[in-house]
Amino acid sequence: MKVTCMVNGEERVADGVWAGESLLYVLRERLGLPGSKNACEQGECGSCTVYLDGLPVCSCLVAAGQAEGRVVVTVEGLSEGERLHxxxxxxxxxxxxxxxxxxxxxxxxxxxxxxxxxxxxxxxxxxxxxxxxxxxxxxxxxxxxxxxxxxxxxxxxxxxxx
Amino acid sequence: MGTGPGVLTDPVTTAVRGGVGDSPRRPDGTLKVTGEFAYSSDLWMDGMLWGLTLRSPHAHARVTRIETARALAVPGVFAVLTHEDVPGTNLYGLEIRDQPVLAADRVRYQGEPVALVAAEHPEAARRALDLVEVDFDPLPPVTDARESVHGTSPSLHPGGNVVRHVRIRHGDEHARADVVVTGDYEVGMQDQAFLGPESGLAVPSPDGGVDLYVATQWLHVDRDQVAAALGLAPELVRITLAGVGGAFGAREDLSIQVHACMLALRTRRAVKMVSSREESFFGHVHRHPARMRYEHGATRDGRLVYVKAETILDGGAYASSTPAVVTNAATLGAGPYDVPNVAIDCYGAYTNNPPCGAMRGFGAVQAAFAYESQMDRLAAVVGIDPVEIRIRNALTEGSRIATGQRVDSAAPVAELVRRVRDMPLPPSADGDLRAMPGGVANTTHGEGVRRGVGYAVGLKNVCFSAGFDDYSTARVVLEAVAGEPVVLVHTAAVEVGQGLVTLQAQIARTELGVARVTVATADTQVGGAGSTSASRQSYVTGGAVQAACRQVAEEVRRRAAERSGADPGALDLAGGKVVTRDGVPVADMADLLGDDRVERTVEWRHRPTSPIDPATGQGDAHVQLAFAAHRAVVDVDVELGLSSTGWCATRRSPTT
Structure with a gap:
């Protein structure tokens, strides 16, 4: 399937997504954003935390399809250019x-x-x-x-x- | 900074920003807070495949048949490999090569690797794994380590089930005492649970070799084991450290290294392997569970007369670092106390439990639980305070430990205990439910809550012990770039988060008086650095970097002396210049170097240690000892058995 969402202020499209993929997998392996980490991939450790429509979520527990049309901000999107948040x-x-x-x-x-x-x-x-x-x-x-x-x-x- | 003639005559301070004694920021800190730091599970290459491992569901079984045809037929699958595909020796191990890369005719623990799959998508690989047919003929597992050592359990390896027995006899083994306390203690298995799962990327190279990017603790020992398993010359296996998401001992053994390389060499494609969290627990060694029987004899005023102990460490199915863990649990087994008579027997056992090996503390921790519990009991029997009994028996500089080795550096054990005792106690919960036992579950507002305060001290060896040839190698290059001296430090020492990359640069800045220092990515293109374990890298790789820098400095001083006519012995390096002892510049380093570079590689060793005597365990086995004292304060709801988070105060001795 195809998933389209706003990631760090840009519209991003991931094509050929398998229905079982998590948002974390799509961010890391399909959109080139490996900053969110794959530590437990079961919602225990918080290493994959991203904002989804303004709320922090474990992206490993969000199915990629659930992100369709929504706004995602990852750790890569927090700094302002070269300046750290x-x-x-x-x-x-x-x-x-x-x-x-x-x-x-x-x-x-x-x-x-x-x-x-x-x-x-x-x-x-x-x-x-x-x-x-x-x-x-x-x-x-x-x-x-x-x-x-x-x-x-x-x-x-x-x-x-x- | 300019290099005009006026500048050259200004005195230069020898203090260097970001040197030893300063607190510079981690060089990888910014990359880590922005998500840009490349960990081993972040690596990616065009056209790469995903590798997965099929593991045994049985703790002990014969393998009678493996059939891979159905798995190979899954679309997107490029390879399915078994023990028959291991190109070299199908055995590896840190100290004893007893562990198969892939099980051939027998599995010895649940989770033992049996087959490998490489596919275009991890899901295709998972589906293929389900279709690998393996017939197991289950055998009764050996699960009791004491039975394995002393009983009649079937042998799991050709040499029997005792991996190692260390016998310590110090003083009079038949000593008697007025006060005797005994206890049986058991500590369970623990897991390091590093956050970054086992992972790496193997890339086949045109010369028939392989480049492996992996999170590990010891690049050269990985390389030697991987090369032997692949049947390749070591120089054809090039390993580069990828970002390490914690280690704590669990990356000292091989995990995915050989498997990823086998899949890459077979498919001629880059292969990435990343364990899931569940697989990670099967994929690395754990802390040894221990059963310990201790007897402490003391005078009526609580002075230790003897310690006798038997400790059995469950090493699980394969040896890993069990022999060294046994050595630690035995030689440090009487604790940081002056004890004239010690008799300890410590065994490491093979069983069909998960393999155990390195984890922070490495044998010293298990023993500490037993001997410190004993000290509390002894204090109660003698009728003195738990802090006082520890101070009364504390090891000091000049004391001898259980191996007869005299402690020849600072041993402030009593001081550490006093300091944790004197720290203010944490405040009571004061109505904030979050600090109460049970927390916001609202199980108590303070009624039934009692506060417990406990103390413990411990000791640990620093660096490798018992005659191990413990060294590190550093290559240091000084050159001028854009009119400024810059230093490159290159070692194979692994950064796991502890801050070694920061420290290496600090040492180079201080030794060479150069601000710009780059620490190269660790790899096997330079000599070995030993493992990032045993609290040794600051000492040993730090020593190697310092020694290499000093050789570079000597050459720079020689050149400066040649040019200026000064005595090279009277020159220092500071602020990018060669200066006199008074700080007066005689040469600018960048000018002096021109287009040349000064490069030195040094192998550095700490003072040698000795193996312990096989009959008595006596010998100067340790380079140095570190000491720690803890005070734990825990609020417990005695009605429900719930406890608050607790507060732990710690003090550690500095090591030199």
């Missing part, structure tokens, strides 16, 4: 990246959290990222990265309070 920048700065396989999913999940709540508490961060598994870092620096990103995104006046 503050969440991406904070992950590098805070040392929250080691092997990095969980990173794309965590970056999308953290991006979504800060869109909803610009100044989350540590408990809020832990809850929001509970669906994303990391095996290297022990999570401490990931949580720190989200705090750093939040501080950078907040208007000047509110930074002291947080």
């Amino acid at each position: 503050p969440v991406q920048e904070a992950f590098v700065a805070a040392g929250a990246v080691q092997c990095g396989f969980c990173t794309p999913g965590l970056v999308v999940a953290a991006h979504d959290l800060l869109e909803r709540d610009p100044d989350p508490s540590e408990a809020d961060i832990r809850e929001a990222l509970a669906g994303n598994l990391c095996r290297c870092t022990g999570y401490e620096k990931i949580i720190e990265a989200v705090h750093v990103a939040a501080r950078r995104r907040l208007p000047e006046g509110r930074r002291e309070v947080g």
Whole structure:
């Protein structure tokens, strides 16, 4: 079958898609966007998290056909040209990246959290990222990265309070 | 930076940005946060095929027939291979070559590879796998490691079921004590569960060889095993490290390496293999389950007199690194304590359970669970605090461990325990359900919740032990590009996320005083670096990079001295220049090099270790030891048995 959707602001068409393929497979193997990761492919680890019509989803659990006519944003679509998004920048700065396989999913999940709540508490961060598994870092620096990103995104006046 | 005459006379600071002691960013960090970093499962080539593996559903069985014709007839399938298609030796292994590439007449664990398929689409390959006919004649599996070592289980390999037995006898093996505690301990199998599944891309080359891009931990040992299985000269198997999504020991053994190469060589097409998560659990070794019987003898005031133990590690169907894991569990088996008398017997067993091998801690972890549980019991019997009993018996510099080896570097065990004890306790949940046992399931608001605090200490060897020829190789090239000195560092050392790529560049910047350093992708085109395991790469590959840089620096100083008439021994490299000890520049490195390049390759070794004595386990087996202390704080709802996430405080000794 043929699947047409908006991916990172561009209309993309995948042809010859087998009905059993996931959105993750189509992004990685047919549209040249391997940033979303194939870690568990069963909705456990969050490494394949993308936005689908503005909501974060595990793209491994979305059938490719379900994306027809919808808007997808992947980790590749978050930076503005050469400039990293503050969440991406904070992950590098805070040392929250080691092997990095969980990173794309965590970056999308953290991006979504800060869109909803610009100044989350540590408990809020832990809850929001509970669906994303990391095996290297022990999570401490990931949580720190989200705090750093939040501080950078907040208007000047509110930074002291947080 | 300009290179005019005025600039050359300005003093240059020897501090270098991004050098050792600084905290530069990971060079791969930006690629990893934007999704552009190429992991082994991201590789793609025009016309590539997908490879899949058929695995045994039985833990122990004879294979009486394999028929591939129906599978081959599936549209889009290019090859179906069995043991008959293994071009070289159908056996591999890290320490003992006992594991078939593809099972021939017998399978020894559930998940053992039996056949391979290459097809245009993964789904076609899956359908073909279903059509490979294999007749198994199931045999009773050997599942009990103790029975396998001491009992009458049938032999799973020609040499019997004991992979290795290490016997430690230190001091008086018949020592007696006033206070005795005994315990039986069992720890289960664990999985490393790295996030990036086993994967890689094999590309046949016109010379009859193969290029393999793969996530692994040890390129050269992979290459040697792959070459032997393919019946190729090692130089015809070129392995390049692809992006590694975590490792933790699970990539030290081969997984898809030989299989992908066999399919590529047969089909003359590039072949990509990627395990699913479920297959990944079958496709790599795990942490050894252990059964441990410990007896601790002490004085009435809690000073250790002896430790006696028997430990049985279940190695599963194939040896993998079981011999080395047994050595660790035995030689580190008395813990980071001063114990005058130690008698430990540690066995690694063959069974029909999943194969076990390397995982973070590598034998030291299992033993720690037993000896630390024993220390808590001993503290209770003697009537002193669990922290105090650990401090009272703590190993110090100058102590001897169970192998008789004297600890000749820092051993701050007591200090580490004190530090974790003195850290502030985490706050109570304070009404936030998310921090309560049971969380937002709303099972308690604090009633029935009790707080438990536990301590544990441990020790671990750093680098390879027991006489292993442990080395790494570094090639360092210094040249001028666009009027600026640049350094290339090339090793076969594997970056798995730990930060070695950052560290290699830091070392080169500090040693050569050059800001622009590139760390080349690790591959087998340079000498071996050993495995990324045993906490060894910073030490050994770091040592090799430093040594190669120093040889390059020596040559640069020699050239500068030749030109300026200065004593080469009185020159340093800093800020891209050759400077005097006072920081006064005598030559600009880019000028000095011109179109020439200085290149040095160095093989570097740490101090040698000794094998342990086969009868007593005595010997200077370890290069260095690292120590750790932990405090765990866990809130438990004693009515429901639910616990909160817990807080773990850790302190580790620095290694040198």
